[in-house]
Amino acid sequence: MKIGFIGLGNVGGKLAGSLLRNGIDLTVRDLDPAAVRPLADAGAQVGESPAAMAASCDVVITCLPSPAASRAVLEAGDGVLDGLTPGTIWAEMSTTDEAEVRRLGALVAGKGGEPVDCPVSGGCHRAATGNIAIFAGGERAAFERLLPVLKAMGRRILHTGPLGSASVLKVVTNYLATANLVSLCEALATARMAGMDLNTTYEAIRISSGNSFVHETESQVILNGSRDINFTMDL
Template identity: 70%
Template sequence: MRVGFVGLGNVGAKLAGSLSRNGFDLMVLDLDPAAVAPFVERGAVAAKDPRQMAEACDLVMTCLPSPVACAAVVEGPDGLLEGLGAGKIWAEMSTTDASEVARLAEKVHATGAAAVECPVSGGCHRADTGNISIFAGCDRETFERMLPILTTLGRRVLHTGDIGTASVLKVMTNYLATANLVTLCEALATSAAAGLDLGTTYEAIRISSGNSFVHETESQVILNGSRDISFTMDLVNKDIGLFQSIAESNGVPLEVSPLLNRIFQDGERRFGGRELSPNIIKRLEEATGLDIRASGFPSEMVDDEPEAPGYEVVPRHRARGA
């Protein structure tokens, strides 16, 4: 099987790297030639445009920064739709709008090809080692066809249902991660203001009911001062904005979500859209005059879990045959 991969950014390059490392026949495409070059050096073929990739590949995966960018690749001039056909698969790995991915999937289906949305969750460091989690929204037959690829790219793979379900779940999990990040910033700033040692504060949270995946990753790079989690404020605003839109369209009167949106919109206004997302703590550093850093923490996260074959996660009610 030849696999095409469009979008070699922070996450995409690591996912495509897993395919390359595991011996897949790979074709790549990105607007930045410098992102393409390392893959070509390792044996991948560079595509000139999405159409050429769709014509040459059995499976094309996209991992792009916005729904607009994805639409341009799929249905723009020389887009994927011009090269897709029966037997081929388009897999959207971006975090995107559920209605938009469903709209594009309908156009893909009209070519005779199959479509699947498979956003990832767990951080760039886990995408780099093939240990990230993947949500897959599609019909079961397409999921079965995709499973050998998805279990190469990720450790835990969940079939979420039809197209659109994975996108809703992905923005929901990103919303929860954002809420956790903001409360951790407040906890660290308050501890520093109260005169507590921040290294001790980190351990107190880690061994307590306050612990979380976000604490064990983002709190570390916050305290190091690098704040480098390979995710930016504009992407946070996109994701939590999508979650808020889902709630509004379904009549759910959220209270925390609008506040999180205001906090990160303010952060983007102050520091810029490409500012690293953990630097939302700078709002509190500026307000208090505190420097929220401590010694002994890494500048970036590295996944120390060995790469291993992935597997399908089966929800409990299905496992019991309900």
């Protein structure tokens, strides 16, 4: 199976790297040549255009920073829709809008393609190690065809129902993670004002009923001063 991957940013580049490490026949594309270079050096082919990739690949994956970017990659001249052939799977791994992924999915289906929305959850470090969670919404048959590809990128994979359902759940989980992060910031600030050592506070939370995935990952970058979680406010 030949895979095309468009969008090699904070998460996309790491997901594409997992595909390459697992021996997938991979073609990649990004507007930033610096993002393409490491994967090309590791053996990936470089796509001439989204249309050319759609014409030559069994699966086209998009992992882009916004619904507008996905719209442009699919609908602009020489976009995915221009090259799509019947039976090709479009896997939308961007964090996107349910209505927009359904709209684009209808255009893909109109060309005989099979749309699946496949947002991920777990952060860049899990994307880099192939241990990220993946939600997948779409027809069951398309999901089953895509599953070996998803397993090369993640370990916890859930078929969530029809197209768009995965995008809804991704936003819900982002909401929960953000609420958890805000409460952790309040807790750490309270502990500091009470004179507690924050490293000790971190460990106390980690072994307590107040622990969470967000605490174990994001609290570390708060305490080490970097505050860089490779995640945008838009998401």
